[in-house]
Structure formats: structure tokens, C-alpha cells
Amino acid sequence: MPELEDISGLLLRAAGWPHAREQVVRELTGPAFAGRRRLVDSAADLVLAEVVGRLLRRGWQPYDVHRITARRADARTAGLAGDALAAEVDGRPAATVHPRWWAQLEQIGAVVWWQRGEPRLSQYARREGCGSFEALSCAVRALGVLATLPALPELPLSSPSQAGVDGRMLARVRALLAKAESTQFPEEAEALSAKAQELMSRYSFEQALVSSPRSAGSARRFWLDEPYLAAKSALVSAVASANRCRAVSYQRLGFLSVVGHEVDLDFVELLATSLLVQATEAMLAAGRHGSRTRSFRHAFLLAYAGRIGERLEEANSAASAEVSDERLRPVLARRSQEVDALFAELFPRVSRRSHSVSNGAGWQAGRAAAETAKLTVERSRLSS
Known part of the structure; x- marks a missing residue:
């Protein structure tokens, strides 16, 4: 049976093949994986974290990630991307995160609302009142938007001495x-x-x-x-x-x-x-x-x-x-x-x-x- 890395890779490939997304999601949420729901959701969390983390290292800022996802997908998918952003920043020492990033996360409503240590996608499905097929489809849509985005110039972030308008x-x-x-x-x-x-x-x-x-x-x-x-x-x-x-x-x-x-x-x-x-x-x-x-x-x-x-x-x-x-x-x-x-x-x-x-x-x-x-x-x- 496929393991965590195998499923993560399958999800990422499916994101790049729009015509195959539904088939892959149906397989991963079907009877063959009925007892492996935690593994599938953990794989989705993992690959979303990898893609979002890579974007943040390649010049994208939190608001950018949220906005492009909302533009090319929908508000629900953008919300899931926001969760991945919150999880990514949550793993960093607070002092290493620029105040502008904190402000952007607050602006898009990206906060850690889920119980740590449990698959986030499972909790997302319960919160949204949707089934596993809809939740995993949303994750794959987010991957389809984010995985192919180009690198951007890393914009300088202002220092405390560079005050804006009073x-x-x-x-x-x-x-x-x-x-x-x-x-x-x-x-x-x-x-x-x-x-x-x-x-x-x-x-x-x-x-x-x-x-x-x-x-x-x-x-x-x-x-x-x-x-x-x-x-x-x-x-x-x-x-x-x-x-x-x-x-x-x-x-x-x-x-x-x-x-x-x-x-x-x-x-x-x-x-x-x-x-x-x-x-x-x-x-x-x-x-x-x-x-x-x-x-x-x-x-x-x-x-x-x-x-x-x-x-x-x-x-x-x-x-x-x-x-x-x-x-x-x-x-x-x-x-x-x-x-x-x-x-x-x-x-x-x-x-x-x-x-x-x-x-x-x-x-x-x-x-x-x-x-x-x-x-x-x-x-x-x-x-x-």
C-alpha cells in the first residue's frame, strides 16, 4: 500500500493534471483507503506545507499566496491555503517573523484554529461540514494553483527605523x-x-x-x-x-x-x-x-x-x-x-x-x- 510520501507525490502530480484530479481524489477517498483516512489527510497537509513553504522562500508573502488562490480558485480554497500559511509561520520563532507578515496573516484571517498533532484536513472537513472528497478536492485545487507559481523578487521589508505615515x-x-x-x-x-x-x-x-x-x-x-x-x-x-x-x-x-x-x-x-x-x-x-x-x-x-x-x-x-x-x-x-x-x-x-x-x-x-x-x-x- 502507498505510504505518506507516495500519497503526497500522487497528490502533487494530480494537481498538475486537471483532467485526472477527480479520479485521484475519488480513489484516495474511496473504499480502498477507507481505513487510511488519517494517512491521506496527513499527506495532503504535508504537500501543502511543502508548496507554501517553498513559495515563502521564493519571494511570495502571505497575502500574495491567499490572493492568488482566491483569484484562480475560490474563497474556500483560499481559506485552506491560509491554514497552510498559518501552520508554516506557527513553526517559526515569533521573533523571526516580520511584523508585516503578522499583519498580512491577520488580514486574511489565517490563525491556528486546529488541534495540533492531528491531521489538519480532517479537522477542516468537520469545521466546513463537508465530506472527505470535498475536503481533499479543495486541497488538490490549492496545490494546482500554488505548485506552478513562479519565483518573485524578494521584496525588502521595512525596518523599525523606516516609519510609515502617522x-x-x-x-x-x-x-x-x-x-x-x-x-x-x-x-x-x-x-x-x-x-x-x-x-x-x-x-x-x-x-x-x-x-x-x-x-x-x-x-x-x-x-x-x-x-x-x-x-x-x-x-x-x-x-x-x-x-x-x-x-x-x-x-x-x-x-x-x-x-x-x-x-x-x-x-x-x-x-x-x-x-x-x-x-x-x-x-x-x-x-x-x-x-x-x-x-x-x-x-x-x-x-x-x-x-x-x-x-x-x-x-x-x-x-x-x-x-x-x-x-x-x-x-x-x-x-x-x-x-x-x-x-x-x-x-x-x-x-x-x-x-x-x-x-x-x-x-x-x-x-x-x-x-x-x-x-x-x-x-x-x-x-x-
Whole structure:
């Protein structure tokens, strides 16, 4: 009879053969293995742990693993991947796990809820109220997503000295952006967004002046929701560039990697998230009065991103004109060089991608909608 390693290998091979998955799962949960349920579930736990551990050693972070599983499978499968993540980190000394990883695990709800020493998949089936066939099928689906993922550049994790945005400032900016997203009046949204931009710009400049000359850049991944990933990537790239960051798109995986300093990365997340909400709402509103075709919406979002970029250039020129501290310009230049150096180290081979538009009405509607959206500070050069 097959032993633990044999069953683990069979599960991994089945994950790579979608047409054979159901047959393998039926065999392992059928009468021939009726008395070996613990062994089969232990094998599933083992191979999931190996695959997840390998991803974490190859540049993936906990949130990335959860998000790609949810995108390519479903929420239940992503939950099982989250359990494997929690088990992997649970085996490490707490001091060796970066606070950002703990935060990501908390964000996706990955905690050790099961009784240690017993097969996790068996307990998962009982908790979910499903049979052994459904539970093992879920594990094989997770393996099918995770086992073939490519290695990613290992992003640097910030040190305690690389503080992000103060919590009170984040709360003020979030409140302004929430109002901008909820109002039905474009003029009010623009005024609120402009106020948020003013707060972000001032805070970023102040932090640049007092930061350590030895402070290094950092990097994060920004996941996008389908559809229209290319157009949404263009919008996030414009926001990143405006905040003295650089971005590169992994369109097939569904995220961007953004390189910058911690304060600027915090603002990129806030601003890009808000703009994506505003852009989507504006796109849907425009569709109610015009076209709802895919070409219209694609053109709308690309035009929206392009016009946002132009407005950011205008805002940067105005912000630069107001800078009176002579120390600021060399500091910003040094920080820009740090970002460029880290970007080149992480992504030595990037190529530019052009976007085509076939719907003029969508393009015009997108540019018009961008006139009442939100902005950011300085637009630096971007490769994506």
C-alpha cells in the first residue's frame, strides 16, 4: 500500500493534471483507503506545507499566496491555503517573523484554529461540514494553483527605523477620501480630494527632511481586482509615480510591485485605492448613459488614468513652486536615486507596454470623469 510520501507525490502530480484530479481524489477517498483516512489527510497537509513553504522562500508573502488562490480558485480554497500559511509561520520563532507578515496573516484571517498533532484536513472537513472528497478536492485545487507559481523578487521589508505615515494623519486622509468617494457632487469630491492631496504632500515633504540619510527604500505589492487589469495598472502606476515611487506590473498574476519609501508607499495605497473606487463608479455611471461594452470601459479607464497623470503633473508643478526650504530638493533627489537603485536591483529586466484604444466615446468619457478625481505629489519617471 502507498505510504505518506507516495500519497503526497500522487497528490502533487494530480494537481498538475486537471483532467485526472477527480479520479485521484475519488480513489484516495474511496473504499480502498477507507481505513487510511488519517494517512491521506496527513499527506495532503504535508504537500501543502511543502508548496507554501517553498513559495515563502521564493519571494511570495502571505497575502500574495491567499490572493492568488482566491483569484484562480475560490474563497474556500483560499481559506485552506491560509491554514497552510498559518501552520508554516506557527513553526517559526515569533521573533523571526516580520511584523508585516503578522499583519498580512491577520488580514486574511489565517490563525491556528486546529488541534495540533492531528491531521489538519480532517479537522477542516468537520469545521466546513463537508465530506472527505470535498475536503481533499479543495486541497488538490490549492496545490494546482500554488505548485506552478513562479519565483518573485524578494521584496525588502521595512525596518523599525523606516516609519510609515502617522496614524492620525492616515485617519485624516482616509476621512477626506471617504467623503470624496461618497459624495454625489463632483465639485465637492474635487475639493475634498485636493485637501487630501495637500495634507499628503506637506506631510511627505516634512518627513523627507527629518528622515535619516541612510534610510533605504522599500517595496510592496498592490493587488488588483478583475476585469480591466491593464487599465487599472496604468492608474496605479500614475499614482505611484506621482508619489516618488516606481511600479512594475505583473498583469498575468494580477498585481503591481511598487518601490518607494515607506511614507510614500502608504500614500500610494490610500490614493490608488480611492481612485480605483472613483474610477469604477464613474465608469459605471457613464455606462448607464452610454455604452457598456468592454471596449468602452477599457478605453474609459485608460483615459481616466492618463488624465489623472496629467493632473498630477500639474499638481507637482504647483507644489514645487511652493517649496521654500532649500534643503528639500537635494533630499528628494537623493531619495529618488535610492528608489531607482532599488528598482533596478529588484527588476533588472523590465519592458514598457503600450495600450491600444478602439472606443473614442469611452476615451472622452474617461478624460472628462478624471477632471473631478483625486491627485498626488511629484511625478517621477516610471518603467512598468
